[in-house]
Amino acid sequence: MIRLSVPFLYTVPVALVTASLLFISDSLPTETIDRSAHPTFAKLPEKPSSAADETLYLAPELDATLWAETPMFYNPTSLDIDVKGRVWITESVNYRQFTNKAEGRLSHPNGERIVILEDTDGDGRADRSKVFVTDPELISPFGISVIGNKVYVSCSPNIVVYTDENGDDKPDRKEILLDGFGGLDHDHGLHALSPGPDGRYYVNVGDAGPHIVTDKDGWMLRAGSVYTGGSPYNRTNEGNQTSDDGRVWSGGLTLRINPDGSGMKVVGHNYRNSYETAMDSYGNQWQSDNNGDVANGISRTNWLLEGASLGAYGAKGTHTWQQDQRPGQSAALAQWHQEDPGVLPIGDQTGPGSPKGMTVYEDDFLGAPYRGMVLSTDAGRNALIGYRPSMSGAGYRLTPYPLLSTLPELPTDYKPGKAETDNRRWFRPNDVAIGTDGALYVTDWYDAVEGGHQMNDREGRGRIYRIVPRGKKLQNPRIDLQTTAGQINALLNPAVSVRAAGFAALAAQKEKAVAPVLALLSSLNPYHRSRAIYLLARLGAEGQFEVEKLLKSGDPRIRLVALRALRSITPENSTANPELTAGQQTLLPLLGNLSTDPDPAIRREVAIALRDVPYDECRRMLLNLVREYDGKDAFYLAALGQAADGKADALFADLRPTLPADPAEWNSRIANLVWEFRPVTAIPMLKKRAESKKLSAEDRKQAIVTLGFIGNPEAMSALTELATSTDKTTAEQATFWTKKTSAPTRQTPPPATETVAAAPVKTEEPVAPKPVSKPAEKVIAQAETTQVARSAEPKPVADRPVQDSSRSAVVLTEPTTAAPRPDVATSEPAKPEPAKVVAESTKVAVKEPYVLTIENRKKAPTTGTSRSALAGQLVFTTSCAKCHRYGTKGKDVGPDLTNIHQKLDREGLLKAITNPGAELTPGYEPWMIVTKPGQTYYGFIVAETGKNLTLRGITGQNHVLEVSEITSRRQHNRSLMPSSSTIGLTDQQLTDLIAYLNKE
Structure with missing residues (x-):
């Protein structure tokens, strides 16, 4: 996992440099900045009144004040600044009341509010607060932009526009600009709407789809992924949906729209849960994202190539990264599909965190070195972070510099559970905006817990900090929009x-x-x-x-901005409507001139513009662009992949005469191009490369991966042959792809018997269990909390001995028979037969099969108790490894726990182990799937295409089911993981297990 290796501070010189050095379009100013010294942060002159013991750390040339706090507003989620310099806040007090019950906590029964804050006397602190609107249709809004007399509020499923016609700070009109977004009352739904430098708006939405949105022109977006859960409103979602442009967009998205809601276009996709796309005035897009996998979560901050996939899910949103993880591939690379063609490289990979609102600072009010900084709030790491981008070929890499925090340095092993006792971690910056005076305004959600759809604060506390240059007073200018x-x-x-x-x-x-x-x-x-x-x-x-x-x-930077500006006014065709527009016909000669430009950023922009242009209209341009690829620039290669989309075979036919006759002689440049383009006509050559003894294991693996992503019958035939290779690595890599894409097989259910099936427990072929008297749904519901005792030897269930009484075993005595596997059942009724079943996994009352036992343990039993990580390893091996992986031990049924210590401390681990149903890790929500042959499957959906659904059973076996054979599906809200008391862990064992997982 990549860690921050930069110091927390840097020195700011007082000298400015000439304007000629400052103008670097698409890059940062080139003034020389001395970062050799890194002074310690100074304590603020005043301690915030809402946190008397708190110290803020920031660069010594900056100052910060507590500008506003509760009760002027509550639970801030987003902010913006209007032309008068006032701060507008969206509140989220009623957040997830289906979980965070209103009893005992602040609630707004009349709806969420939009609040205006103002500093009327210019002393640097807010002294006036007014409510712009209270709207019962607002449920947890997560974005706001105030543009002229219109207030745009992002609140799934709608983008709402309030218009103040007479300037009395009350809405005179309410309209729905766009609707159909997923993520109602879910923090993976609709996020910020931000204006760009081109006069259009950029909208961010998370992966809680599906997003079925029609713009004002009638153009329809259809986007989704395999992600479900997190709220009772997010039951169904699916990838591989085609929008009206003929493309498949998946996961979270950035959309571009005209101010009137027309002209919608996807400009980035396949995120997990990006909160905001910040546009700089050059037209660069910057965004952050996080992966919520509890053990391996890796946050990232990126420059966004227009139209690119950022790899949160498989190419069409139908696979989780866990299913796509290839043999020998690290979680850090697999989580964002960083070794897949068509995926943009990560800018800054930072480890666990919770990045949220962003902006770009473009002025000198804070000092010259701050001009061009990308600013990102991270509520998980308790910091406002500045990023200095640097050109890397046709893209950017990012270097982080923390600017504001309640900690003297960023935590490298973020543990949100500790926030319950360490109030320094209650600083939860979730948005940042620049005032009309050049000051920074940072909202603080202020809560003991961040992430996991949770909130502990019952008072709705929140704060806003204002950051200014030390020793200077900034004032809001008067702006008259009428002149x-x-x-x-x-x-x-x-x-x-x-x-x-x-x-x-x-x-x-x-x-x-x-x-x-x-x-x-x-x-x-x-x-x-x-x-x-x-x-x-x-x-x-x-x-x-x-x-x-x-x-x-x-100046190449001026050329780039000019090209982007002309593209911004040019209507474009699409895959679904391939005829070139009149504007494109005019622009094509200009693109041709720039296709040989010496600057890779300009050629990258040309490549993007050619994505949907037919090959015969852009053949020469595209060959020019390919000729300039150096074999190393991953950003440029991603842009070429977009340009070649739908034209790969025609392009490869033109390139082939220039290639060595023997595919094993291809250099890395050629191999990378074929990997990115994936032409079908290259299949025989790729097979030869995969078989070649001349090539390294990495080169052979690249050829196999390319075949896997081509994925047609000819490619699969080649992979099937390669799976029989005598080379172990080749066979292993090829076998992965043949299993990943293999068609489902239907088996005839064997006759029912009176005993548990004689086959070993580890096999999970879809066989039908003995018919039961209760409906299958009830059987599966009980499987959430009870698991039938199983044995490899056939033995009447009633003859099994009851477990030791210290484990509080429950004997089920109502009529039932035992199913040989809890993830497959039948819905066919039959004559019941009484049986005694020992509940080996969870101990719950039979009358309440949906309710997990919540243990009476409030604090981790560690005080005054010896802890042994070695003993905890034994507990893990015997009690947890059947479902969880820790390092090289265990199975990949539930979440990987290798890095769980970076997400949870002892208290958090205690809660997860003793009450596993309190929070379900995304992607591990259990589903019951019923098929036409009368079989019922239970487990986790790990992939779904238009034809097949892959369900991972609770023993780890994947079942590939035909979608057409599925008669019903239902998501359950209870964890399949038994609680610690259910499996009989003593306090000492629980203490040792926590010590082991926490790497103590």
Whole structure:
């Protein structure tokens, strides 16, 4: 796992540099910054009144104050700044009341609120709070943008627009801009709507789909994944859905829309739960994401290539990373599918965390070194983090610099459970915005727990911090949007939404605004110049002519922004509608000129623009772009993959005459291109590479992976042959793909018997158990909390001895018969026969089969008790390893616990072990699947395509079922994991097990 290796602080010089050095479009300013010294943080001059013992740490040239706190507002989830410099807050007080019951905690029965905060006397602290709206239809909103007199609120399933016509801070009109988003009352649903520099809006949504959204033009998005759970409203979801552009988009998404809700397009997908896409004025997109796998969760912050997949799920959203993890592949690489073609490389991989709101700082109010910083809040790591991007080929790498925290350095083993006792961890920054004065405003959710859909705070506490340069007073400017000068001032303002209002007002003037906007190209601030270029493209033919001239600029960064600006006004075709638009016909010659540009970022942008252009219209351009690939630039290769999408075989046919006749002679550049493009006509050559003794194991594996991703019958035939190779690694890799894509087989159920089946317990072929008297659903419901005692030897169930009384075994005496496997049952009724069944997994009252026993243990039994990790290892081996992996031990049925100590401390581990049903790890929600032959399967859905569904049974065996054969499916909310008392762990054993898992 990659750790932060950067110091917590860096020195800020006082000298500024010339504007010529500052203007680096698509990069950071090039001023020299001395980071050789790293002073210790200074304590703030005042301690926040809501946390008297708390100290904030930040860079010495900055200052922070507690700008506002409860009761001026409650539970803040998102913020924005309006043209008057006021702060707008979305509250989420009624968050997940189906779990977080209103009794005993703050509740807003009339609905969630949007609150306006203001500093009226300019002393740097809010002194006025007013409620803009209380709306019963708002349930846990997670995003807000205030643009002019419109307030955009993101609240699944809707993007709501409130319009204040008369400026009285009350909505006069409410409209639904877009609806159909998944994630109602779920923090994996609809998130931020953020304006971009191109006059369009960018919307983020998590993976709690499906998202079936129709824009104002009638264009429909259909997107989903295998992720379900987290709320009673997220029961169904599926990947491999085709949108109206003819493409399959999966997981979380970034959408681009026009301000009126038309023109929707997916510009990034396959996230887990990204909260916000922050746009800088060059048109770069920045986002963060986290993987909630409890043991191996890895957060990341990325530059986003337009249209790219970020690899949270399999290519079509039908597989979890666990199912796609290949032999020998690390969890760190598998979680984000980093060794799969078509997936964008990660920018900064940071380990466990909970990143949320983002923005980009583009001015000098905090000092020159802060200009160009990507700012990201991370509630899990209790910090506001700044990232300095650096060009890496056609993309970016990111270097983190923590800017604000309640800890002197970032934790590398984040443990949210400790927050219950260490109030330094209660600092939960979840959004950041830039004021009209250039100050930073950071919201603090302020809770003992972060993540897992939980909240411990019952008072709705929250805070906002304001960060300014030390020793300077910043003031909000007066901006008049009714005049051209005021609109220009708004366009140049640090506050993102204020800029958007200025952009819209100037764009409405068309050619009248060309002269004042053109004058901005001489601005000392390069971000201001970039905003002007985007705006000029919207100012009619005269403005577009000026932008087109900039394509010939000697500065490659200006050329890039100009190209992006022209693309932003060009309607594009799609796979579903392949005919080129008139705008594309005009743009193609310009793209042709740039296809040989020496700058890889510009060629990357050309490649993106060619994605849906037919091959005969872009053949020469695409060959130019491929010729410039150096064999190393992963970002450029990903862009080429987009350009070649749907054209791979035609492109490979043109490339093939230039390749060595023997595929084993291909260099890494050629092999990488074939891996990314995956042409069907390369299958015989890939097979030869996989068989070649000349090549390294890694090169042979790459050929096998390419065959696996081609996945057609010819490729599968090649893989089947390779699976018989005498080379162990080749055979293992090929076998993985043949099993992963093998078709389901249906078996005839054997006749019922009076005893448990004689086959070993480990086999899980779909055989039918003896008919039972109770409906299958009730049998499976009991399987959530009781598991029939099983043996490899056939033996009447009633003859099994009852367990030791110290384990509180429950003997079931109601009429039933034993099923040989708890993940397969039958729904056919039959004559009942009484039997005594020993409940080996959980001890619950028979009358309440859905209720797990919650043990009367409130604190980890560690005080005054000796702990032995060695003894805990034995407990794990005997009690946990049948379902969980820890290092090299155990099975991959439940979540991998190897790095569980990075997510949970003793208290958190205690809760997870004694009450496993309190929180289900995403992807491990149990399902009951009934098929036409009368068989009922129980386990975890690990993949689903249009044809097949893969269900992992509770002993780890995967069942591949035909979707057409499924008659019903039902998700259950109870964990399959038995509690510690159920399996008879003593306090000492529990203490030792926690010590082992916690690596004590």
